[in-house]
Amino acid sequence: MVRLQRPPIPAPLAVAAPTATQALIDSWAEGNEPEVQPAIYNHPAVKTALRAAQNDKCAYCETRNPTSHDLVEHFRPKNGSRQTRQDALHKPEYFWLGYSWENLLFACDRCNDRGHKENLFPLVNPAQRATAANRDTGLEKPLLLNPYGAKDPEKHISWDRDVPRARNHSRYGRTTIATFRLDEDSLLLRERKKYLDDMEKSLDAVEALSANHPKRIAVRPVFLRCASNKEPWSAMIRANLGARIEAL
Ligand SMILES: [Zn+2]
Structure with missing residues (x-):
């Protein structure tokens, strides 16, 4: 997980959100179950803006999955929380x-x-959870790291090769890893390990070349890109190979 910069709100959402949100609040006040409309939050303009800001990667696991259903996800869940x-x-x-x-x-x-x-959506103190009657989330301290939030995920999650660990016993890191099963999902572990192993092998081969070898000069930007947020699992690559890539 890497820190992300939120782009400006897409126009279709900015136009629709105030009235639609009030309709949800009114619906709840009238005793109905509020139904959040996917057509508004899943609008193509919203997807496009988020995908661009996230370099087409999942905000949580940094995977780029072409078969994913492009889900616009709610950090605070929209249909109730646990x-x-x-x-x-x-x-x-x-x-x-x-x-x-x-x-x-x-x-x-x-x-x-x-x-x-x-x-x-675990909180440090669940008693401070906002409710439908008191919608102020200002007192909440979420235990999940929000890539768009104030905490830098890389300060709370370190890497043991291809496996993420809570840095300095961070409760935020630990809860985030456990919630998304970032250290135990077999498919994710397999793909991520292969990616790191392959990149390390390529780096070994390039380091064996002389400093001004044309191939070494040519591939340096490729490695730098892989250590930047633009490519999958960049936090893992930086943690494991960042210094070597910088020194290429
Ligand atoms: Zn993911």
């Missing part, structure tokens, strides 16, 4: 953030699905 996987679903929660630009990000199917994040 503190732990065993908890009952607390409803109605966070529906009022269903169209909030600050609450949206682009995530892969895997991170979004059952067994990963789904409705999980």
Whole structure:
């Protein structure tokens, strides 16, 4: 997971969100279950803006998955939340953030699905959770790292080769890794390990060339790009190979 810069709100969302959000609040006040409309938060302009800001990668696992369904994900879940996987679903929660630009990000199917994040949204103190009646999330301290948030994920997650670990026992790092199963999902582990091993082998071969060998000069920008946020699993590459790539 890497830190991201949120782009300006896409115009279709900016136009639709205020009225649509008020409609959800009114619906709840009338005793109905608020229904967040995908057509608004999943608008192509929203997807395009998030994908561009995230270099087409999942905000959570940094995977670039061409078969993903391009899900626009709600950081605070829109249909109720759970503190732990065993908890009952607390409803109605966070529906009022269903169209909030600050609450949206682009995530892969895997991170979004059952067994990963789904409705999980653990807080340091669950008693401070915002409710439908008191929609102020200002007191909440989420335990999940938000790539668009104030905390730099790389300060909370370190790497043991291809496996992420909580840096300095960070509770935020630990909860984020556990929620998305970033250290135990077999397909993700396999793909990520192969990517690191292959890149390390390529780097070994390039380092064996003389300093001004044309091939070494030619591939340096490619390695630098892989250590930048533009390519998948860049936090892992930086942690493992960043210094060697810089020295090429
Ligand atoms: Zn993901």
